[in-house]
Amino acid sequence: MTVAPAETFQRATAADHPGPTVDGRLRDLLAGKVIVMTGVTGFIGEQLLWKMLVELPDTTVAVLVRRKGSASARDRTLAVVRKKIFAGVREAAGGPEALLEQRIRVIEGDLPNVPALPRDLDVVVHCAGDVSFDPPIDQAFRTNVIGTEALMDRMLEACTGEDGELVRIPHYVQISTAYTAGRRRGAIGEAPHAHDIDYRAETAAGLAMRDLIEAESRTSAQLTRLRKEAERDHRAAGYLTTAADTERRRKEWVQAKLVEAGTERARSLGWTDVYTFTKALGERVVADKGAHIRTSVVRPSIVESSLVHPYPGWIEGFKMAEPLILAYGRGELPEFPASPDSVIDVVPCDHVVNATIAVCATEPEIGVCEYYHVSSGARNPITFSGFYIHIRNYFLAHPFEGGARGAARLPQWKFPGAASVERLLSTSERAHALADRAVLKLPRSERTRKFARDLDRTRSRLDFLRRYLSLYNEYAQSELHFVDDNTLRLSRSLDPADQPVFACDTAVVDWTEYVERIHCPSITAPVRRLDALRRKRGSRASTWADLSSDEGMRRAKADPEAHRVLAAFDLDGTIMSTNVIEQYLWSRLPELDRAHQLAELGSVLRSLPSYLRVERRDRGAFLRAVYRRYAGADLAALEEFVDTTMAGEILGRLSPDAVRRVREHREAGHTTILITGCIRPLTRPLAPLFDVIVAADLAVDARGRCTGFLTGPPLVGESRAAWLNHYASLHDMDLSRSFAYADSHSDLPMLSCVGRPVAVSPDVPLMRAAAGQSWTTVEWKIRPQNSRWTLSRLTAEERTDPPELTGAPSGDPSPAPRPVRGDS
Incomplete structure (x- = not known):
């Protein structure tokens, strides 16, 4: 909007329109009074408490603070007064405990569950509230409307005698926001906003929204949609992981819908968001409940860091801008x-605090609520x-x-x-x-x-x-500006000695x-x-432990609980560059002549699409399908082939970084465990590295021939986490201090069950999960000593005394490949 001359925004001067002002020093006017405050752990409340303690030496402050976890209200108040800005007043009192004893009464309670308030209270300053612009609709009403009503009820009870009559007239000061004006345009006066909204009906409807949306989130259609979304991302990790993610999505959906409900309801009635809407209804509560007492509403605009006090630039947390x-x-x-x-419309925080204390010292007419805009747009505007x-x-x-x-x-x-x-x-x-x-x-x-x-x-x-x-x-x-006549009048009425300390005229701000x-x-x-x-x-996250340096290893060895730490490693893609299909071809192709090698390779390639479909659906089913191809193989011969021919190739495909890490864990006294879906014969060369190897065992018949089945389900996904938990309970291991290393999103459960998970050259879903949970991610380079297909290129003629793998008749060394269905 075009900014008009400043003088056109002001209705009058203090002399033309007399209203609530202060007559004397603020410290004298508020001496001996008890001021009850809410929101002391928040941005404005913290500085307001500091200002009262520093500038109002004879005023007692009572603070309503909620318990948070194990921290009591007193603990949280002590944490506030231990902050930097309280150093002077804290030292003068003899320490934080002494400061509380001398100047601060702590009342443990919450909004809207407000306990009884001191019966000698004089002023209540309500500056707590939900300051998020988009809280869930029920939360906004509970804090900004019901909380205000409950606080005023407790205040009135404290000031009421046994006969039901007020024995003292309190002054209630509400910290609201200038944006309770809603989506209006033009000049906004310091007065009640005209609307006919029934705040009780709106509050009841707002609270009911949670039950409605919760019920909708549990319908079969909604749960089906959320479950399928979770399965799309987490099927490989297992059912429990998918279920947990489904519930997470449901809760997030409920939260988003409650926020959306608040926003849309507010805008349908002319407010920008549910925050300003419920703050406006809170003002109506103040007007209704304050019919027989003194009430004031302070409406700051966009509150930012301090201009002068407690020091230039003081701010707690991130605010709007x-x-x-x-x-x-x-x-x-x-x-x-x-x-x-x-x-x-930006206003420094200390101007809001100064104006609020000045308002506390006024005596507005009983039953007439006074409004004060603490803003800059009327007389000292700055455009975007x-x-x-x-x-x-x-x-x-x-x-x-x-x-x-x-x-x-x-x-x-x-x-x-x-x-x-x-x-x-x-x-x-x-x-x-x-x-x-x-x-x-x-x-x-x-x-x-x-x-x-x-x-x-x-x-x-x-x-x-x-x-x-x-x-x-x-x-x-926005195309509005907030007239601040009352605040200007209040500022000009301050005693000259208070002018520098309690300044609240934003016209002095040099932008x-x-x-x-x-x-x-x-x-x-x-x-x-x-x-x-x-x-x-x-950039390395905290789930990593230094075991490579002398100092790191010394600390690890000195740990008296080192024997209770385990380090679990996945194989494929983590410490070794291979996969189960490649492993099968390593063991299968060398016994075939060139023609049958091509035939077997073609069969595997034709089955590959079905394998991939099965793997996306169920990693265990994929492994079972591949291992069907071992049917007829002589297990003892396979083991001999691994020991005599494949061992060097397998070891040549290990990551040096991984091997070094495994050895560091063993040196530190940790139990090293290899958990893999790979068949056990292929893990034989790795036995010297690990204390325990968990692998897939091929079932054999009475002749020692592989049946194409396993002796038990392959350890994948959540079953790995279950195995680790069981092993830890049997051997008194502390999983919270243990390590796990894996590369695939399917290993998310295994990584999640230890205190120090490490994602190794991860796939994209695991990389994202690790980043979201601040896990360490490492890149372990794997450079095979020989070509990937060195073993596969060996023909039967090129090998010396090849071991028999399939048990085929001597006249037919290469039986036809067994087809594998995609739904095996």
Whole structure:
């Protein structure tokens, strides 16, 4: 919007329209009073507590704090006063415990489960609430409406005598938001917002939505859809993994639907989101419940870091603008759907805190609620384009380090409009979806993983943009401004001695100074420190243990519990470059002449599509299908062939990194275990490396010939985790301190059951699971000493005394291959 001269936004001066003001020093006006606060562990509440303790020495503060896990309300309050800004007042009191004893009463409770409040209270400041713009609809109502009502009820009970009459008149101060105005345009006065919404009916409906959506999530149609989505991603890992993922998806669907319900209900009634909608209904609760007491509502706009107190740039956590500012600085926010001439109404946190304390010292007329806008857009506006220029100037002068590629390239916004940004985002999302489907079909390689990681980074950026553009689209195009006559009047009525300490006139903010030299440095400093720490520490996650250095091995050996640690290794793709089909061909082709080699290879190739279909459905069924081809083989001869001919080839295909790691575990005193779906004869050369080998055992008949079946189900997917848990219980192993190494998403259960999982050259699904859970990922290079098909190229004539594998009659050394059905 076009910004009009500042004076046109103000209705009058304090002299023209007398209203609640302060007459005297705030410390004197509030001396001896008891102020009950909520939200002390939050952003505004923390600074509000600090300000009261520092500037109101004769005021007692009672804080309503909820228990969180094992931390009591007192523990959490102590954690607050141990923070940096409380150092002075803490030391003056003699320590955090002494500060609580002298100045702070701790009340353990929650919203809306508010306990009895002190009967000597004078002021209640309610600054707790759900500050997310998109909470689930029931949560928003429970916190912002029911919580407000419950707090006011307890306050009135504390001030009521046995005869039911008020024995003292409290002052209730609600911290709301200027955006309770909703989707209005133009000037917004400091007054109640006109609407006829029944907050009780809306609250009941909002709470009922959870039951409705929960019930819908459990319908057969919905569960079938979610289960099939989970099976598509996790079938290879097993039924329990799929079931767990189905339930995760159901809960996420419920959450998303509750958020959607809140957003749509709010917008259908004229508000931008459920946060501002329920805050507006909370204001109506204040007006209704405050008919016989003093009430005030403080409406800050977009609250950001402090201008002056407790120090310039003080901020706790990321608020509304920070994620967008940081994303822009990293070059990840190409555009924004803001109107360049719309006002972004930002206010420093200390101005909100100062105004709130000043409001506490007023005495509004009983039954008449007073409203105060703490905002900047009316008299000191800054547009989105102006704010963008300040942000860009800062990052041009102080760029983020971009690693080897140098500083991030800053996008240059053109402000093309919301529709253009939406088209760009939608097109990018569709392109990403196509690329993501393609990467899952590519052969496993480091190049494929790099492509997938790039896609994942793109996905994160797109999700970030979708979320924040959806949340802030309305705010970025708003055409309203908040008149702040009452706040200006209050500011001007402050005692001259209080003016510097309790300043709340936002007209004094110099936006160049504030944005470029206060706010941006304060929010980027912790990010820069974290980036530097990551660069110093490296990218390897915490599930890795250093066993290669002398110091690392010394620590491992010194561990008195080392004998209770195991290290489980998968074989194919993890420590060895091979697969079960290749292993079969190694053992089968050398006994055949050239013609029958081609015939057998052709048979395997023809069966390959059916094998792959079976593997996608069930890894165990795939192994059984391949192992049918061993029917008729002499097991003893196969073992001899492995010992005399294949052993060197098998060992030549081991990863040196893997072998080194196995030996490090053994040296450290850990039990090393090989868990594989490979047949046992092929693991014989690996026996010196492992304490325990779990492999597939081929069943044989009375003559020692393989039947084509196994002696038991192959250990795949969840059965590996079950085996490890059983082994650990039998041998008193501590899985929480143990290791597992695997390369396939089907091994997710095995990796999940130990405390130190490591993904080794993983497939894309496992790579993503490892990244999501902060597991270590390593690349173990495998460079076979000989060509992959060295054994397969040997003919019967080229071998010396070839062992008999199939037991075929001497006149027919190459029986016809046994066909394998895809549904075996």
